[in-house]
Structures are given as C-alpha cells and as structure tokens.
Amino acid sequence: MTAIPQERRLVTAVPGPKSLELQARRTATVAGGVGSTMPVFAARAGGGVLEDVDGNRFIDFGSGIAVTTVGASAEAVVRRATAQLADFTHTCFMITPYEGYVAVCEQLAELTPGDHAKKSALFNSGAEAVENAVKIARSYTKRQAVVVFDHGYHGRTNLTMALTAKNMPYKNGFGPFAPEIYRVPVAYGYRWPTGPENCGPEASAQAIDQISKQIGAENVAAIIIEPVLGEGGFIEPAKGFLPALAKFAKDNGIVFVADEIQSGFCRTGQWFACEDEGIVPDLITTAKGIAGGLPLAAVTGRAEIMDAAHSGGLGGTYGGNPVACAAALGSIETMRELDLPAKARRIEEIMKARLATLREKYDIVGDVRGRGAMIAIELVKDRESKEPAAEATAALAKACQQAGLLVLTCGTYGNVLRFLPPLVIGEDLLNEGLDIIEQAFAGL
Known part of the structure; x- marks a missing residue:
C-alpha cells in the first residue's frame, strides 16, 4: 500500500x-x-x-x-516501471522492438471482449487511439464516413474534436474540422422525451434511420461510441441501444468501435463497460486506466481489421513506450490480484x-x-x-x-x-x- x-x-x-x-x-x-x-x-x-x-x-x-x-x-506499477527505467527508457518499437510492448498486447487480447483472434497497436493518448481506430476502419472498409453521437467526447486533436459533441471548451475557435463526421442521437434516458422506458428502442431506431437516410450505411467506415459517455455526463445508454447499433454495424459491414478510454479497465465493475450488454466490439480503444498514470493507449480488435493498414501505416515515436508498458503490466497485475x-x-x-x-x-x-x-x-x-x-x-x-x-x-x-x-x-x-x-x- x-x-x-x-x-x-x-x-x-x-x-x-x-x-x-x-x-x-x-x-x-x-x-x-x-x-x-x-x-x-x-x-x-x-x-x-x-x-x-x-x-x-x-x-x-x-x-x-x-x-x-x-x-x-501502486506498488506493482512503481516496481515494474522502476526496473524498466534502469534497463532503458526508449528505443522506439518501430526501430528495435522489445518484449513489454508484446506483453501488453497479449494482455489486451486476453482481457478485451470476444474470443476471436485479436491484435493491438499502442499509442500515447486516448485521442491518438481514436484517430488510429478511424484510420484502421477506413483502411479496412475502404469507406470514409464516421458516425458519432450526441454528448460524445473523443479527444482534443483536430479529428477527435470533430468527433466530440461539446463546443466549449473543446472546439470553440479551433476549426475548421475534419470532414465526413456525422452525429446522431444517443439514448439519454433521463432526458428522452417519451421517458427512459422507451428510450432504447426509440433512440436506436432514430439513429439507424438517420444513418441510413442521411449518410447511407454503405458509406460508413465506423460507428464510434463510449459504452458509458464520460465527458458528456456519465450517460449510460438506455438498454437495447448499444446492441441495436452493434447489430446494424455488423449487418452493414461497418466497424463498431467501443471507446473505453474512460470506462475501461474495471472502472464500471467489469473489465470493460461494453460487457454489460454482451457487446463484442470490432475495435476497442483504451487509455487512462491502462498504465497507472503513465501515458499509454491502445487500439485492440479483430486481427483481420487490425491488419488492414499497410506496414508502417501505424505507429509513432513514443507509442508503446517501454516504461509505460511496464507500468501497464503492473497496473493489470494489481487489477487481477485485488x-x-x-x-x-x-x-x-x-x-x-x-x-x-x-x-x-x-x-x-x-x-x-x-x-x-x-x-x-x-x-x-x-x-x-x-x-x-x-x-x-x-x-x-x-x-x-x-x-x-x-x-x-x-x-x-x-x-x-x-x-x-x-x-x-x-x-x-x-x-x-x-x-x-x-x-x-x-x-x-
């Protein structure tokens, strides 16, 4: 302690x-x-x-x-990160790789929902993870449109500002923003006009109708949603909403992305919030709780989708830093043990x-x-x-x-x-x- x-x-x-x-x-x-x-x-x-x-x-x-x-x-985070600091602080995984990066990806493959083959790519921040999820989805589907939701928050970079709903303080005065981003209603039970009991089916029908009519499902690369919307107000989408959107995505060849940056890693009482309704995302973005305070983020998903980007298309100088990877292994160790x-x-x-x-x-x-x-x-x-x-x-x-x-x-x-x-x-x-x-x- x-x-x-x-x-x-x-x-x-x-x-x-x-x-x-x-x-x-x-x-x-x-x-x-x-x-x-x-x-x-x-x-x-x-x-x-x-x-x-x-x-x-x-x-x-x-x-x-x-x-x-x-x-x-946390003891395990400090212990593992300290040991790694003494060995080396950086080589760049894209230059000379190291075991810690691979070990974190192995843990992510084991912990994230679904029993399909999974692969991961590591980054520095939640916004980076979301941006790379969009890159991967577009590469895999050969489509451009991305669907996001009212009250959603996905980051502060240009693309993730476009994905984020709230203007102030995140977007005001910082445009123009990335194109081909479309926003649809979310199942906000407390404020749904016909009451929380009707919210799930009505909101999902409305969202799906807007996607189909205004964008065209065949043009959508990804649907991105937080299973519990964080910055937007800790909104837990009404029951039935997420499964309906996930099914719509699957039926139409759309990559379903769960943004678990705030809700992941045990925060909601499960390893990942999407498990609550049995959602198995195609891609899942993580950061925040992953590494006990050190900068680390990940995109984890179906191997065939993750492999869609060409070699060299994903990465970054600091992505999957060895000290941050060691901290993540200590953080996951602590989550399991306690x-x-x-x-x-x-x-x-x-x-x-x-x-x-x-x-x-x-x-x-x-x-x-x-x-x-x-x-x-x-x-x-x-x-x-x-x-x-x-x-x-x-x-x-x-x-x-x-x-x-x-x-x-x-x-x-x-x-x-x-x-x-x-x-x-x-x-x-x-x-x-x-x-x-x-x-x-x-x-x-």
Missing part, C-alpha cells in the same frame, strides 16, 4: 501559501489555455488520497480523470445508496446514475423542466474541494458532478467523502 496516510487533513487555507507561490510561477510561464480543476499543486498521491505542497491531504474522487484506477503510486472489478461494484453499492438519499432530500438532484466507480448526479433547477443547474454544480464542486474532497464536473450542460474514486480507496475514506458531499448540499 501507499506510504501516504489515508486520511483527509487540512492544515492551511485552500490554496495554501506554497500553492499560491507556484500559481504565480505558473501564470508567468504556462499557457493560459491549460486549465486546472483545483488551485493546489500536488506533492504526492496514493491510495485514495492526494497531498499538496502545503501538506493538505484531499480525498480523491477524480483519479486524474479515471487514470489512477489502481492508485497514483479483483478491482469487485471493488468497483462495492463502491457503486455504497455510493448509490448514499446519493439516492440525497435525491430524496434535495429536489436539485435530478438523476443518480452510472456503474461501478463511474457514478454521477445530474443537477437541475426544476425536476419537471429539467433545466440544468450549472452554477449550483460548480458551487458544490468548489465547496467539496474547500472541505478536502476532490470532485469533478462534466456534462454537455455543465450540470453533472462525477465521481471517479481510485478503486483501491478505503471504505472509510469513501464514506467520509460522501459525508462532505452531503454537507455541501446542506450548505446550498
């Missing part, structure tokens, strides 16, 4: 003097377009705690946006029970949703109109942070509090964090 005491501690104002000093240095030299959620500078982190440079310790309900699933200093899917399900059990009580008590809580340790509450000004309460959401997040709990917001309307605790967090810390959330609501 981590050497950091697993307890919340506030010894200065937030931010403290050392963080304020660093903030002044940051303002002078770091581009203003790079934002931060909290005004404190990290000194160390591990388990369910992040400690800042002033000695304040915060309960972590963010995991670096679902990255430090095994904690920010049975982190079960830990995620236990976190869901605790969090949903507490948050359901909040919903009963406060009308501002419109919806409690999510799976595993990917849980959210959507806040509304009025339950009937469901008008988003973005200002209250920001205020609640700030109140939690000031009290020693790191929480994140998200959602197309900026009105969702999202909770992504490390799966190794202790139940005492988890409950203390939920106490802080309850106190923040009481102070509204």
